[in-house]
Structures are given as structure tokens and as C-alpha cells.
Amino acid sequence: MKRIGFIGYGLRSETMMKSFRSLEADITVAAVADPRHAEIAPGLAGDPYFAHTRWYADADELLAGEALDGVFIGTRCSLHTPYACRVLDMGLPLFLEKPVCITRPQYEQLRRAAAGKEKQVVVSFPLRLSSITLEMKRIVDSGVLGRLTMVQAVNNVPYGSVYYHSWYRDPRLTGGLFLQKTTHDIDYICHAAGLTPKRVFAHTEKLYYKGDRPAGLHCPDCPDYRTCVESSYVVGKLRGEDVQGDCCCFAVDTGNEDVASAMFLCESGAIISYNQNFTVKRTAARRGCRIIGTKGSAEFDFYTGVIRHDDYAFDQTATIQIRPTGGNHFGGDRRLAQDFMNLLAGGTPSSDLLGGLRSAACCLAAKRSAETGCLTEILL
Numbered sequence: 001m002k003r004i005g006f007i008g009y010g011l012r013s014e015t016m017m018k019s020f021r022s023l024e025a026d027i028t029v030a031a032v033a034d035p036r037h038a039e040i041a042p043g044l045a046g047d048p049y050f051a052h053t054r055w056y057a058d059a060d061e062l063l064a065g066e067a068l069d070g071v072f073i074g075t076r077c078s079l080h081t082p083y084a085c086r087v088l089d090m091g092l093p094l095f096l097e098k099p100v101c102i103t104r105p106q107y108e109q110l111r112r113a114a115a116g117k118e119k120q121v122v123v124s125f126p127l128r129l130s131s132i133t134l135e136m137k138r139i140v141d142s143g144v145l146g147r148l149t150m151v152q153a154v155n156n157v158p159y160g161s162v163y164y165h166s167w168y169r170d171p172r173l174t175g176g177l178f179l180q181k182t183t184h185d186i187d188y189i190c191h192a193a194g195l196t197p198k199r200v201f202a203h204t205e206k207l208y209y210k211g212d213r214p215a216g217l218h219c220p221d222c223p224d225y226r227t228c229v230e231s232s233y234v235v236g237k238l239r240g241e242d243v244q245g246d247c248c249c250f251a252v253d254t255g256n257e258d259v260a261s262a263m264f265l266c267e268s269g270a271i272i273s274y275n276q277n278f279t280v281k282r283t284a285a286r287r288g289c290r291i292i293g294t295k296g297s298a299e300f301d302f303y304t305g306v307i308r309h310d311d312y313a314f315d316q317t318a319t320i321q322i323r324p325t326g327g328n329h330f331g332g333d334r335r336l337a338q339d340f341m342n343l344l345a346g347g348t349p350s351s352d353l354l355g356g357l358r359s360a361a362c363c364l365a366a367k368r369s370a371e372t373g374c375l376t377e378i379l380l
Contacts, residue, residue: 002344003030005068007059007083008075009040012097012124015328016072017049019337027344028052031066033059059083063090070344073097076167077174081106084121085113093343094121095336099183100356102175104364107357114353122340122349123356126332127188129339131322132300133332135307136291137192144311145293151189151272153289155181159241160258160278161230164209165219166245169255177256178202178363178370181276185287186264187359189272193291196358197264197272201375202366204257208279211250219246239281262366264378305330 006013009032020027029049033056034040044050056062063071063086070093073083081101087094100123101107114121127133139145157163163180167173174180190196209230219225219232226233230250236243248254258279264272280286290299300307300322307320324330339349361380369376 002027002069003067004028004070004072005030005062005066006032006034006072006074007062008073008079008097009034009037010074013072013074015333016074016095016124016337019328019333020341021049022334023337023341025337025341027341030054030068031056031062033057033062060086063087068092070094070340072340077102077179078172081110084110088113088117088120091117091120093340095124095340096121096353096356097124098356099175099179099360099363100353101360101364102173102179104368107360107364110353111357114357118353118357119348120343121353121356122336122343123351123353124336125184125187125351125355125359126329126336127184127302128191128332128351128355129335130188130302130330130332131325132288132302132305132307132330133188133192135320135322136298136300139298139307139309140193140291144296144309145291145298146295148193148195148268148270148291148293150270150292151193151195151289152292153185153189153272153274154286155185155274155276156280156284156286157181157276157278158280158282158285160209160280161235161249162242162244163256163278164230164249164254164258165232165235165243165247168244169247171255175363176367177260177276177278178262178367179360182260182262182274182366183359183363185274185276185289186272186362187355189274189289190358191355193270195270195272196267197362197378198267199265199375199377200262200362200366200369202260202262202369203373204260204370206257207259209249209254209256209258211248211252211254213248213251215251215253217248217251219248222248257370260370262369264362264366302330 037055072095232246288301305322365378
């Protein structure tokens with residue numbers, strides 16, 4: 001039985017534990033480091049995976065005091081890189097949440113620490129391992145689309161208030177929304193289409209989640225608590241959406257853009273056109289892409305699970321319905337869990353740090369381009 005240490009045990013760590021359970025993984029959670037350990041531990045009493053868990057407030061104490069077979073890092077984003085470097089230096093198999101870094105100095109630090117060790121890390125990119133992406137990759141690899149000329153990608157996020165109510169609103173902790181959302185999308189696109197972005201031009205705007213409410217305002221303290229369309233009360237009680245935090249979305253200290261576009265120029269000459277929007281609601285949600293080639297095109301939407309393939313020569317259209325089986329992200333989380341189990345057994349992961357670093361480099365360059373208004377090289 002493999003002894004795993006968790007650094008940070010939040011929502012994503014909980015979700016992946018469900019996937020480990022579904023695999024009946026031969027692991028035990030030997031230790032957890034989280035400043036909220038006194039709150040978390042009672043809720044896991046009786047769970048056999050946590051039967052012998054030791055709890056720490058400090059991650060360095062955990063790493064120094066435990067004999068582990070692997071480590072899961074699920075902290076806030078700004079801490080991913082420093083803890084990953086520690087674990088890499090120890091030579092332990094690592095499950096690393098995305099984004100793998102949030103600044104260019106962090107990128108360089110992680111790249112140096114991981115040199116030659118990229119394959120001992122599983123990066124949490126469930127979309128690349130989803131049934132939909134794997135089928136899109138099969139279509140591309142079969143050659144039926146011909147030479148790829150363009151990818152048109154979109155992410156219309158219907159739960160946008162999450163990124164303005166909670167700690168996600170602070171780009172000092174997250175790196176901003178290119179690092180939060182685009183990092184997933186550019187990874188699955190490059191994986192499915194086999195493209196390597198080299199330069200990017202990007203633009204962002206803040207059009208909706210902004211205002212003149214005082215800094216530090218929380219929804220329950222506002223006179224418009226029950227009427228404001230984005231208050232935590234309306235989002236949770238009336239719209240029935242998950243609520244993560246209750247900071248005012250329209251305060252002067254609300255961070256993050258809410259619309260963004262990026263055009264990635266690839267090594268092959270193909271172009272990836274990417275757009276993300278955080279102001280849509282409910283059925284306006286879209287997340288997917290169209291991959292266009294000289295012989296045909298293929299497109300899909302994660303929200304519908306439908307893949308469409310158009311063949312130019314025969315003027316035919318075929319559709320495939322992918323069922324959302326195997327847990328979250330069309331089976332992506334379960335495959336990530338299996339990827340980590342394979343790594344613990346000495347295997348090679350399908351979602352490794354090479355992809356994580358490439359995605360981070362693309363997103364950091366997009367962020368830099370949006371800040372400067374210039375076409376920006378993607379430095380790997």
C-alpha cells in the first residue's frame with residue numbers, strides 16, 4: 001500500500017479522492033498539511049483511507065517528518081511551484097494541481113527544478129484525458145482532417161461569479177484568469193491537435209464585474225444583499241448555483257478581467273483562436289473547439305458531449321454523442337487518478353509536467369501580451 005501525503009486539502013483534493021476511491025486505489029493518506037486541519041479532520045473520521053492520517057498545519061513539517069511514496073499538491077495556486085520544487089528535490093512521485101506556476105520567475109524556478117524529472121509528475125489536466133478530447137485526438141491522428149489550419153476555441157463560463165466572490169478574485173494568488181482557465185484549454189487543444197504555439201497576441205477587458213462599492217465589502221453587509229443579481233444570496237438561493245465566497249463583485253478591489261481573447265500562432269503555421277467570457281449564464285455556457293483542416297473539420301462542446309465531424313470530399317456530417325460516464329470531466333478525473341497510480345507503480349504519466357510547463361508558458365505569454373498590447377514570444 002502506497003503512503004500519500006496531501007499538501008492542501010480543499011475542493012479539488014476532495015474531488016480527486018473520490019476518483020481514487022472509485023478505483024479502489026491501494027493507497028493510504030499518511031499525512032495531510034492544511035492550515036484548516038482542525039476543521040477538516042473531523043469530517044473524514046471513519047473514512048478508511050484516512051484511518052491513520054497524521055495532520056499538520058505546516059507542509060514543511062509534513063515533508064520532513066513523513067516517509068512517503070508520493071505527494072499530492074492541492075494548495076492555492078501561488079504555492080504550487082515552491083512545494084513542487086521541494087517534492088521534486090526529494091525525488092518523490094508528484095500529483096500537481098494546475099496551474100503549475102503563476103509568474104515567469106516561478107516558471108523558471110520550476111523548469112530548473114524539474115529538469116530531467118518531468119515524467120515523475122502528474123499535472124491535473126482532466127480535460128486532456130476526457131473521453132471527448134481522446135476521441136478528438138483519434139480523429140486528428142487518423143488524418144481525415146488533412147493538414148490543420150486553424151482551431152477556433154471558446155470557453156463561456158456560466159459560473160463566472162466564483163472568480164469575483166472568492167479568493168480567486170485576487171490575481172496575486174492565482175496569476176489571473178489566463179492561468180486559471182486558459183491553462184486547461186490550451187493544454188487539451190495542443191494535446192488533441194498536436195500543435196505547438198510559438199507566439200501570441202491577446203487582449204482582455206473588465207466590463208461587468210467592476211464598480212464603486214467600497215473595498216472589503218461582503219454581500220451580507222450590503223443593503224442590496226437580497227436584490228443584487230450577483231450577490232451570494234441570489235447566486236446560491238435563487239439561481240441555485242454553487243457559492244464560493246461572499247465578497248462584493250462590484251467593489252473597487254474586485255480583480256480579474258471578465259472577457260478575453262488570444263490568438264496563438266503555431267509552429268506549423270496554424271492559428272489557435274481562443275475566447276473566454278465570464279458574464280454568460282445557464283444555457284449560454286459553451287466550452288470546446290472546432291479543429292479545421294484541409295479535408296475536414298471536427299468540433300465539440302463539453303456541455304453537450306456532442307462531437308461533429310464534417311468531411312469536405314463526401315459532403316458528409318457525422319455526429320458522436322459522448323456520455324458523461326466515469327465521474328467528472330467525462331472520465332478525465334478518473335484517468336488522472338489512474339495516471340498517478342501508474343506513476344506510483346513506476347510507470348510514465350499521460351499528463352506530465354512537460355505539458356504543464358508548456359501550457360503555463362502559453363498563458364504567461366498571453367497575459368504579458370494583454371498587458372503590453374504586443375505580439376509576444378512564448379518562451380519554453
